[in-house]
Amino acid sequence: MNDDAVFKALADASRRQLLDRLYERNGLTLNALCEDLDMSRQAVAKHLAILEEANLISSEKHGRVKLHFINAVPINGIAERWINKFERRHLNALSALKKALEDEGGQ
Amino acid sequence: MNDDAVFKALADASRRQLLDRLYERNGLTLNALCEDLDMSRQAVAKHLAILEEANLISSEKHGRVKLHFINAVPINGIAERWINKFERRHLNALSALKKALEDEGGQ
DNA sequence: TTGACAGGCAACCATTTGGTTGCTTATAAA
DNA sequence: TTTATAAGCAACCAAATGGTTGCCTGTCAA
Structure with missing residues (x-):
């Protein structure tokens, strides 16, 4: 990490x-x-x-x-922790959706 | 770019x-x-x-x-073009949502 | 108008980086 | 049991990088 x-x-x-x-x-x-x-x-x-x-x-x-x-893990980690910072307006909605998709889709 | x-x-x-x-x-x-x-x-x-x-x-x-x-533009560009590649499973849904949020919220 | 202050320019330096060549080791195949 | 093949190791090199110091320029304020 x-x-x-x-x-x-x-x-x-x-x-x-x-x-x-x-x-x-x-x-x-x-x-x-x-x-x-x-x-x-x-x-x-x-x-x-x-x-x-x-x-x-x-x-x-x-x-x-x-x-x-x-x-892909570290790259996604960076996207999560660092890059999305610059679009905070969307972050909440996005990560909520991501989580939902992940929960639903498995893996 | x-x-x-x-x-x-x-x-x-x-x-x-x-x-x-x-x-x-x-x-x-x-x-x-x-x-x-x-x-x-x-x-x-x-x-x-x-x-x-x-x-x-x-x-x-x-x-x-x-x-x-x-x-933030180039950083978002990279996130779009390069990093999200590694989570293609979610890409379509995500970018659709982003677009929706942007259209709705204005810049 | 003369300091003081924000920033720019340029030369220089040590270390890191991205590459090379040459040789060795280990495994698979003849 | 040789021989060819996949990869590893190590020394070396030029160029890029991240930093320094010293000095110059331009603008605001006393």
Whole structure:
């Protein structure tokens, strides 16, 4: 729940791109994430480490491959605690609705 | 509307703190923003320049003082375009409600 | 009109960041 | 049991970042 790490992790376009890739297809390997990324594998690995440190992704090792999964919790946390602040007028109604949707929809 | 500039601007804790100060009291001068910030005036000025570059604040010069105003638009833009992506399940309902509230409440 | 005060400009500095290359380790397949 | 493949480790590098100090400019008030 370290806001600073999350903001710093999101500050880099390459890392946001990695998140995008994982968003559209979750559970990719390091090598898969490298494809057409115009960056060395090691550079990507570093970015992934930063994202994982910020808890924006998690990973599982299966044999010699490592799968990467996006984690929406910190990003939603920031949206909740920080960004929505700037639309306080709507916050109450919005979070009430969200809660209702979550309660109703499960997860 | 440059996402990258906004993310980069938000990546620094001092800058987020400055936005916090402007959020709780808008229209502060540079010197006012410096108070108990344990940083030189010039450092603060640089941060403000970065925030202004990212369109997160605007400023007006009145005589020899310069007033700084927070601008929620880019932050809401990011929340809309990027962050809500990670809660797509709710997006439709949420944005519909937002729109309704805005139409109803005026700006 | 002359201080005092708000802010701007520019040079400089240490550290962090984003990237590289080269080599090693571990697992899967021939 | 080799060999190829996925990933990790470490050293290194240039550029960006966050900060400093010193001095300049412009405006208000005594």
